[in-house]
Amino acid sequence: MLKIDEDYWNMDSFDKTEAHDILKKSAKKPPNLKEILSSERIKSMSLENKDLSISLSYACEQINEEILDQLYDLADQMHVKEKMKKLQSMEIMNYVQGSLGENRPVGHATMRKKVASSDTEKVKKTAISYQNELEKLAQFIREIDHLKHIVLIAIGGSYLGTDAVYNALKCYQKNDKVLYFASNIDPDKTASIMEEIDINETLVITVSKSGSTLEIKATEALFRKRFKEANINPKERFVVVTSQSSPMDTPEEYLKSFYMWDYIGGRYSVSSTVGAVPLSIIFGMEIWNEFLEGLRNVDQHVLTSENRKNIPLLGALLSVWNRSFLNIPTQAIIPYSAGLKKWTAHLQQVFMESNGKHVRQSNGEYVDYETGAIIWGGIGTETQHSFFQWIHQGSSEISLEFIGFKSMQYSKSSDALIQKTTNQEKLLSNLFAQMISLAKGQDTSDHNKQFVGNRSSRLLFAEQLTPKALGEILAYYEHLVAYQGFIWDINSFDQEGVQLGKVCANDIIDLFKTKRESVDVEENSTTILAKAYLNKFKLL
């Protein structure tokens, strides 16, 4: 169990800071967007950086300069700058004081690091190890170029991030390979993929950090069976991404092993070999490196910018304001870009598995305040015709983050002037229309046609959804989530809350085994209750 009580900032916890109390007072009478939103505000309330393609517009948040000052005080009092530096130096930041849980550095930013002499040994070693994997990978891609159907057996973070990036960059794909995601123990998922692939042209990539995840092994077994039935030696077609020396690091069973490290959390793994292996096969190393460059730009930006110029920090502070002070329980993320259709699903994991926590990192005690919000959403304009009714006229409040791009991704020749505007212009018109109408509302005597307004939103904007811009957007969210954790004094890097379900599931799997042979299942509160369900549905 780690003790780092010599660290001065561990004396602070979110609700014990001076800024917290001041913000609580400010939140009693927040500014009303119906009154304050103006052209001047739109012009001035935006954070840009000449080295980045992303910018953040926050004119439609229920804040003013005074509240912003208080939020930056909170950031200082929670020592976000020092914590980010420790994080990126790979000091131990994944811990909860007094808990027997995870206790290690956090390495994802190192995956896109260009090593400098000033880096710590740990960072240097990790970055170089990853570079070696990428070199192995570049060679490997040439060897398997004849295989067109790529099946990725991966769950959770190993799946969601890769799927999100795959969809976001599809228009940059130069070959005719297709990526399938066997992301679920559900045998229907496996069966539907088997119907679509040509086994003779298929490569399977299995991802498991521990090399012992039951869901992964059970899904892989179905695919290996299928290859054997087709008289193809699975060893020739299976690749593994795992920790070195894990139970799956077995050259006799895999064509190739690529390595990952225990300080890469699943939900932060897309820039590691977890994303690199499938996505470089699809897009090539050049696109992959552009994507890493975008990530790296933001990693550097958060280290080198002063707090007032730090874009992810601003995003974090605004969300903490909405969640902890205005008591808004959820945040919707709405990209106006078809390519980002899987983005919200990935961000749900990044945000909610990181910051859906109930203990303070600095002392292991329960929090007395709300931590991470529910993150949900979907792409515009589709969601306008779905849940936006609720957002405009529902009985409770939410906050929103919109994502928009000046230009479309595909060739502009595939758009056209229709009724004197391009469809990209119509798309952007809808985006700005939502921000403005949510903020301003509409008064009328017919209550059913009334819009109360004063609904908060902000806008992350970029020129175009390129590989580099996508990297920036991903790192923007990764660091935003880290800053939220720093401010709320929680550990954003473990996931103890998924353990109980796993243990219970294994108990119930044992009950199913009793259908076929005599298995000694220890009776406990789970098995007793589970038996009632299994009997009820005639499953035993």
Place this chain on the structure above:
Amino acid sequence: MLKIDEDYWNMDSFDKTEAHDILKKSAKKPPNLKEILSSERIKSMSLENKDLSISLSYACEQINEEILDQLYDLADQMHVKEKMKKLQSMEIMNYVQGSLGENRPVGHATMRKKVASSDTEKVKKTAISYQNELEKLAQFIREIDHLKHIVLIAIGGSYLGTDAVYNALKCYQKNDKVLYFASNIDPDKTASIMEEIDINETLVITVSKSGSTLEIKATEALFRKRFKEANINPKERFVVVTSQSSPMDTPEEYLKSFYMWDYIGGRYSVSSTVGAVPLSIIFGMEIWNEFLEGLRNVDQHVLTSENRKNIPLLGALLSVWNRSFLNIPTQAIIPYSAGLKKWTAHLQQVFMESNGKHVRQSNGEYVDYETGAIIWGGIGTETQHSFFQWIHQGSSEISLEFIGFKSMQYSKSSDALIQKTTNQEKLLSNLFAQMISLAKGQDTSDHNKQFVGNRSSRLLFAEQLTPKALGEILAYYEHLVAYQGFIWDINSFDQEGVQLGKVCANDIIDLFKTKRESVDVEENSTTILAKAYLNKFKLL
């Protein structure tokens, strides 16, 4: 403006009922699942019906028999039985007293009606009209059987329901047709579909009730342009689903017109021609009729069952309890079935566009209570590795609805015994493990490994995800939402909250037009603010 103040139940509103006050008291000390969940409770707290394949298990809800009695009293006092009867008789139920909004019957249940002599004339006429369309459709399917790529240009309800059903029944598809959804004005969406289809084998179905939706027309224009470039006459390949005599009911431009009616709301349209045309082309009329049969079974069930036996009503009462009395702001819906991957997106619309409302139907006054919850979710087990951390250990509470099936959809031969259980059994083990662990939690002195428990959930269960079961599940949710609206005294069938954004978007589109020609744009509060954004991002 409609006045139906002679209707006796319009005197009642949710928070004025006797049951409401009693339930408020009960909610001060709800039963704690950690203490009460038992095998006995699991056995008894379930509602089934011999004519239906779905059942609802509610042992893991924070209720007891006393609260259930009070909820059924609330249902009586809000006259749900009479309201459902009026709804299915196509009396005018889409209205808000005193508002100049929609004012018409609600027709979706009539889409699956077998006409009986006791039916009202309106129901008979509508049902027969739809049957005629289905006959036209059966003939049409044979005529266009050579076309393999089907593009559906549809937004909102015309898209989400169809996409949800398409994915849910994919394993029943007998031909090799592919359905593409041009569901967004986003030109990247259109461009990505154009890259995938073979224009020589493509049929386009355009759906627009009004025949004048700008997004639909602008997307269709891009596709028509593409056909012309390929020297194919668009008239030979474009089909329209619209209202009779709408601006799109133009035989000179379409190969065929299929009709819909103004009393079919978009989010309830999947059983009408809106879903029938694309989905029957994919699945054939036989599967379509099985799906309608499932819907019809539940339509009948809610009309003929006493309240205590009515499954969708129970679902509605439990959600009203969670939302209005326990103050839980969101509900996650988690199907453990890969086929239901688009289900949550569809239900978000059905629930949130229906019941994200702020005025009382009976008098047009604002509600003083919370109405529809935020609906979100995704499929298990994928979401277990994503946001379930938050659900188990986050700082606030949600309620859940799980959906599960005894058997997989694809042939059981595609599953196998791996470590002595099938993967379907492992999948179900995870489902029950989540319900039990959420309810029971886990006590330990390490706070970071503590699970507070007492998290509410329920389970909708069926034998297998067949077309008929899917119809039952869809109708379960459609009627559940209607019952929620009846109880909350809101109109679940209009969507005034989407209007303001549309008006603002058109104003901004006018601003874009000024880039190319002199257009007289009236200055208003939207255009002033929008100009600030457009100038900021150099869009003008």
